[in-house]
Amino acid sequence: MRIGLLTDGGYPYATGESRLWCDRLVRGLPQHEFDLYALSRSAHQEEQGWVRLPPQISRVRTAPLWTSDDDALRGSSPKGLLARVLTGAGQSFGRRERRRFTEHLTELAATVCAAEDGRAGSPVAGVRFTEALYGLAELARERGGLHTALRSETTMRVLESACRARGTGRIVQTATVPDLLTFAAELERVLRPLSLDWYDEEGLGAVDLCHATSGGAAALPGLLAKRFFGVPLLVTEHGVHLRAHYLATPGEPFTAPVRALLAAFHGQLAAEVYRQAAIITPGNTHVRRWQERCGADRATLRTVYPGMAADRFRGVGESADDGGPDTLVWVGRIEPAKDLIALLHAFAEVRRAEPDARLRIFGAPVPGAEGDAYLATCRALAAQVFPDEATGAHAMGDNPVSFEEIGGPDVPDLAEAYAAGGVVVLSSVVEGFPISLVEAMFCGRATVSTDVGAVVEVIGGTGLVVPPRNPRALADACIALLRDPERRARLGSAARARALELFTVEQNLAAFRGIYLELISRSPAWREADAVDADGEPRPFATPPEAHVLGHWTVTRKPTAVPAGSGSRPPSWAEPEGVCANAGAGDGDG
Structure with missing residues (x-):
């Protein structure tokens, strides 16, 4: 395939x-x-x-x-x-092409301006948007592109008219000429x-x-x-x-x-x-x-979890070592969405309840000035919360909080970072699929996480989940696990078993292998040019044997060329009567 x-x-x-x-x-x-x-x-x-x-x-x-x-x-x-946008006014369209471009762009702009909340809108609006989009695509295919046309004075007039039309959103109606110029430039970028x-x-x-x-x-x-x-x-x-x-x-x-x-x-x-x-x-x-x-x-819709390599964490996951039983570990990119500020406040509560507790933060700031500034803020807060205890670059001595990067002599790789503690913490306020949480599960670690994104779905009852932006709840959950080693071990084992069942590369590949075969069984490829070779002779295996089976197993019909814009493909063989289109989709390797 x-x-x-x-x-x-x-x-x-x-x-x-x-x-x-x-x-x-x-x-x-x-x-x-x-x-x-x-x-x-x-x-x-x-x-x-x-x-x-x-x-x-x-x-x-x-x-x-x-x-x-x-x-x-x-x-x-x-x-x-x-001046920059209007440099495209000289697009070499003829009168007919200019009219087609204006008509399609007008339809597209009208549907966009009438749905300023970004939702799909009514079915009628969806049809209008679809016809306008594909109309522009067909024009671009015929004329070699729409780069300058989408940055022309015509585009500006169309957008301004659409924004001022009756039925447009209240916010859109306030758009100024600079707003329309900016939107025109962004629209051209997306439609390239x-x-x-x-x-x-x-x-x-x-x-x-x-x-x-x-x-x-x-x-x-x-x-x-x-x-x-x-x-x-x-x-x-x-x-x-x-x-x-x-x-x-x-x-x-x-x-x-x-x-x-x-x-x-x-x-x-x-x-x-x-x-x-x-x-x-x-x-x-x-x-x-x-x-x-x-x-x-x-x-x-078919939910397919992203596959992750479990082998790199096997040594830690199969080890009986509980790591630092009094140590909390955080792993990730240091940025505001991870809410390390709330984590540090929560750890202050943990430290009061468990004086021997430590917090090791493994990660680097996101590139740029914002990332560096956020890391500096977190370091300053840690020094302020623990004024009598210096916070350094390594978790040694009496330092209760450390900011470390993976790759040094103490923590050479990612698995060693998770192995450094008994509890792994995720404190995010925004999260998609929590990769660090799955890695901790592969390592057999008990986890405390905030209820954001897909966290609850990933954890599935094998860890503790608390509301985001709630340092008190985060601290209570961490204290509960630090004081109960048997519960930590039980949750860690369950988490590892769940991760190995759902989140490995192997399960991801198996899912897409089946989906590929199912889709091709629904819409088998057929191209008349593929049926013969360069000399006009029939190409071996170009027509599957099923096409020659007579009787009630087939419906005789001659494949025809696909008209442009039809959105469908002719079958390369007739489907057997009474047989599901994706029957046997899981058989074979494609």
Whole structure:
């Protein structure tokens, strides 16, 4: 089977998101061939290079989701922004193309402005958005792209008219010209995949299945492959793209109208992705609930937990050593979302109840000034809370709190960090799938966690869970486990058994192996060109034996070419009467 793997800011870039998961997926399914279609997010990401690719990847095609003037556009004054955006007014469209572009963009803008809360909206609005999106895609395919058209004066007039129309949201109606210029630039950035040259018989038209590793821009090429060639689409989300957009926008230099417009557009796009996906695989139930809220059909949803390598933690997990029985361990990236401030306040309560208790914090700040500033704040708070006891870089002597990085002589690897304590703590206020919690479970450690994201789903009763932003509750749970070694051991053993059952690489690969086969059994690939070789002779095995079985087992019909935009593929063989379309999907290796 030939899989088109679609990524956005991820694999194969060394700094990409989910690159480890993608690499394990490709290497773990050697019976399949992968074509990689990757969007990059910045020049810095491209400069960092790629990871080493396995032989299963036969072709890589990349495209930037950025240009050199993107940052300049974001930081420009209204007058400078206007000058930059209007440089695209000279797009070489004829009168007919300009009319088509204006009509489709007007429809798209109208649906976005009427749904400023970012939800899917009415079915009618969804149809209008869909027709406008694919109309723009078809125009881009015919004319070689929409880059300058989406930054033209025509675009500005369309957006302004849509924002001022009756029935638009209250916030959107307050949009100023600079707001519209900013939104136009962001809209062009998100829609850049429409202008790529990936949509032909040698590109995405040649794959049997598109697997998008996230929603949003990564799924756009998959939507077009389905539209133009009938290629089935599989969407995997370990974190909801739309949710991430909501969380990120307050920190962006955008005004309220721009944020509302972007949220509305991404909401409409997410709804279309979920409508067109044959199967959607959320990484946990927390993500699944978000997807349902954004319009995903429950019948298409299959929860598949991200696989993690358990072998690296086997030594600690199988050891009878309880680590430091009086030591709490925290592991992760040091950033505000992890709420180390609440953890330090909670530890002050723990220290009063258990004077010998220690807290070891393993991690490094997120890159940038904000991460460094947050780490400095945490160090200062620790010194303030424990004024009579110095806090140093190592958990030695009388220091009750330590800030350490993994890789030194005392803690050479991640497993040793978890082995350093009897209880592992997670104090986050925002969390998706808690990777550090699963790692602690592989190590057989009892855990205390805040009730955020997928924590309760991951723990499943094998650890203690408390409300976020509640240092008193966090302290009480830690004290309870520090005082009860038998309970710690019991919870740790149960946690390890649960992690080995649900969260390993092997279970993840088994799930996708079955899903791939199921999808291809529903929509078998058929291309007339594949049935014959270069000399016009029949290609061996091009037509499966089932196609020649006579009688009631088949329905005789001649395969026909797929019309562009039909969204379906003709079968390569007739389906047996009375037999489920995915019967036997779990048999064989593809």
